[in-house]
Amino acid sequence: MSILNKIKENAKKNKKKIVLPEGSEPRTLRAVEIVTKEGIADLVLLGNENEIKNAAKGIDISKAEIIDPLKSDKFDLYVNKFYEMRKNKGITIEDAKKAIADTMYYGCMMVKLGDADGMVSGAIHPTADLFRPAFQIVKTAPGVKVVSSAFIMEVPDCPYGSDGVFVFADCAVNPLPDEEELAAIAIASAKTAKVLVGIEPRVAMLSFSTKGSGKHELVDKVRNATEIAKKLAPDILIDGEMQLDAAIIKEVGELKAPGSPVAGKANVLIFPDLQSGNIGYKLVQRLAKANAIGPVSQGIGAPINDLSRGCSVDDIVNVIAITALQAMQ
Ligand SMILES: CC(C)(COP(=O)(O)OP(=O)(O)OC[C@H]1O[C@@H](n2cnc3c(N)ncnc32)[C@H](O)[C@@H]1OP(=O)(O)O)[C@@H](O)C(=O)NCCC(=O)NCCS
Numbered sequence: 001m002s003i004l005n006k007i008k009e010n011a012k013k014n015k016k017k018i019v020l021p022e023g024s025e026p027r028t029l030r031a032v033e034i035v036t037k038e039g040i041a042d043l044v045l046l047g048n049e050n051e052i053k054n055a056a057k058g059i060d061i062s063k064a065e066i067i068d069p070l071k072s073d074k075f076d077l078y079v080n081k082f083y084e085m086r087k088n089k090g091i092t093i094e095d096a097k098k099a100i101a102d103t104m105y106y107g108c109m110m111v112k113l114g115d116a117d118g119m120v121s122g123a124i125h126p127t128a129d130l131f132r133p134a135f136q137i138v139k140t141a142p143g144v145k146v147v148s149s150a151f152i153m154e155v156p157d158c159p160y161g162s163d164g165v166f167v168f169a170d171c172a173v174n175p176l177p178d179e180e181e182l183a184a185i186a187i188a189s190a191k192t193a194k195v196l197v198g199i200e201p202r203v204a205m206l207s208f209s210t211k212g213s214g215k216h217e218l219v220d221k222v223r224n225a226t227e228i229a230k231k232l233a234p235d236i237l238i239d240g241e242m243q244l245d246a247a248i249i250k251e252v253g254e255l256k257a258p259g260s261p262v263a264g265k266a267n268v269l270i271f272p273d274l275q276s277g278n279i280g281y282k283l284v285q286r287l288a289k290a291n292a293i294g295p296v297s298q299g300i301g302a303p304i305n306d307l308s309r310g311c312s313v314d315d316i317v318n319v320i321a322i323t324a325l326q327a328m329q
Pocket residue numbers: 127128129131132135136140145146147148171172173174175278
């Protein structure tokens with residue numbers, strides 16, 4: 001059974017309520033039909049009811065709940081909660097009303113207050129529009145330094161990684177992680193590989209250099225991050241710095257990083273910054289025709305996940321299933 005089918009089957013065992021703030025977005029509505037028909041999750045669509053119903057003509061969304069934040073009897077409660085959370089940042093009650101009228105903020109507040117188990121958005125909003133309210137309302141999970149994101153990559157006809165399955169991070173959130181943040185991203189991604197994907201993580205800290213072959217402060221940063229991650233999580237197989245070929249191809253790994261427990265067999269690839277991470281996953285997705293599942297949020301206080309604006313209907317179904325599964329953990 002494919003990873004996705006496993007995730008969907010597990011999600012069905014204990015149906016969770018997932019809120020979708022982009023309530024009238026056409027791909028989202030088609031995903032709603034599939035998710036509710038297959039029984040993967042219960043869904044809430046946010047937005048103006050007429051707009052949602054018009055956009056859904058010919059699509060069966062009858063099993064989903066629709067909430068218009070502006071007409072909701074929870075509106076004032078959410079406004080007051082948000083005001084209390086952010087008043088020390090200088091916001092007024094009017095600012096709080098404006099925020100909660102935005103479906104992204106309303107959805108995050110539903111999750112925060114237990115009115116939904118998770119949230120998925122981002123088919124028409126850029127990533128920052130989702131993560132800002134998520135950071136402000138849900139915040140990071142206890143003990144987590146930084147929220148990051150990972151893609152589960154299924155590369156067809158690929159002998160590398162775990163039979164073509166990889167976790168790539170960070171591809172969506174942190175533009176320029178420092179050494180500690182990079183280490184935290186590596187540890188969080190190993191957990192995603194183990195818990196969500198069910199593979200034993202072998203984490204490569206990627207660079208343009210392998211074990212000192214290149215000299216630059218950017219290389220030093222990846223090497224230092226590797227040491228920090230190893231100290232923080234001695235039970236995880238992490239190594240670096242290394243180039244992508246040394247990380248995934250046995251012969252190159254043996255040549256460039258002899259004795260490494262990870263080189264040549266890495267299945268978790270940690271990119272040094274968001275430029276390389278975001279470009280890297282899209283290259284593999286588009287040129288190698290990989291299934292890119294995500295971005296899956298890591299280290300956030302509740303299951304809130306983004307989509308790429310280039311997502312397909314199936315991508316949305318997949319991220320909803322993952323979010324439901326995260327809500328069970
Ligand atoms: C995610 C992002 C919006 C955060 O932006 P930011 O400018 O740091 O946000 P703000 O300064 O408004 O911070 C908002 C809050 O989030 C917190 N925060 C920011 N980044 C965080 C992170 N990675 N983890 C946890 N908290 C974070 C801040 O500490 C702040 O908290 P506070 O307001 O309670 O003090 C920004 O990093 C970003 O745009 N990233 C790139 C997204 C992107 O374009 N991806 C490519 C396509 S997927």
